[in-house]
């Protein structure tokens with residue numbers, strides 16, 4: 299089907315754009331929730347909790363069958379042996395974030411992985427002991443870094459540098475991060491910033507920030523909760539030291555799904571890096587020698603940061619989800635995402651400003667799929683009216699509505715319906 303050309307605020311244009319979309323059939327691979335009255339929901343909430351791939355129940359059923367059929371012997375004999383279950387993501391997990399095989403491991407949850415990374419990579423020494431995060435960071439990240447400061451004897455009030463948005467803006471310019479690192483670099487041990495900021499939707503310039511942090515002698519780590527599966531990443535080539543992300547947002551693996559963790563190869567090869575050890579991070583050749591193997595020998599790569607054996611039932615949905623991302627590829631998803639989110643922006647612009655201000659950058663290169671709308675006067679009431687119009691985004695206190703068309707399952711028609719519902723809700 300041919301491209302329908304420049305955006306138009308008509309249902310016919312949206313439907314034509316869907317017909318021209320090479321990824322339009324992916325939608326059929328997901329289960330879409332319905333509203334309480336049975337009406338179809340326009341689901342623009344993939345930045346919070348992604349939809350369930352239809353392949354998940356059968357895969358879970360298979361694992362349950364193997365458990366029933368084989369018991370403990372499923373560790374080695376099941377069709378996807380549990381002993382090496384996490385290794386199924388070695389290639390696909392790496393491709394998802396632009397890493398080399400071995401730099402990525404799927405394990406734990408996001409905040410737990412951040413803690414594990416901070417144990418290893420926050421190495422304060424004298425004056426260089428501060429951690430940089432953004433001022434309105436997701437609270438779990440703030441709690442995590444404050445814990446590491448406190449447990450090493452630093453007062454977070456002194457040692458936590460919280461980057462404020464630039465004057466008159468909701469976002470933080472890359473130049474502001476670079477300036478801070480150039481001016482105060484000798485105080486800073488570690489920078490932990492988002493890939494995509496959860497509240498504003500800003501996509502940070504990961505390669506430039508990584509370079510600036512490392513120039514200053516600091517470690518560069520990223521929370522990719524809102525970036526993984528949303529924007530193309532090249533963590534290896536960018537030289538990022540570590541990163542962690544969850545799998546229940548754009549990655550559609552279910553609430554609390556097993557998270558991801560990236561450790562750059564140059565650190566993965568360094569077996570002397572201190573870490574919280576557990577048997578699953580040990581060299582698999584000796585992992586099962588149990589009491590005969592008293593000293594911990596970490597496996598090379600991100601695998602060496604694992605602690606416990608992988609929780610099978612939480613990991614299985616990820617198989618379905620990562621397979622989809624690997625099949626479609628982040629480049630194709632990004633191409634669609636730019637057009638889809640651009641369409642949402644176009645429709646919102648047609649509403650004529652006034653009560654709604656988009657705080658997400660207008661530059662498509664500086665954002666992912668999400669648009670954050672600051673609503674003056676009655677933000678919650680507007681959100682509720684939108685919800686009553688069968689559009690599900692999410693509301694963030696005190697006055698922001700986030701709408702996020704996920705390119706893997708949302709359509710141009712979804713976005714057009716959201717635009718129409720927003721116009722009605724404003725009336």
Ligand SMILES: Cc1ncc(COP(=O)(O)O)c(C=O)c1O
Pocket residue numbers: 407408409410436438439492496521523524544554557
């Ligand atoms: C940016 C960010 N960091 C951390 C978390 C916490 O994730 P988890 O509960 O998986 O540790 C979230 C959850 O939404 C998040 O959005």
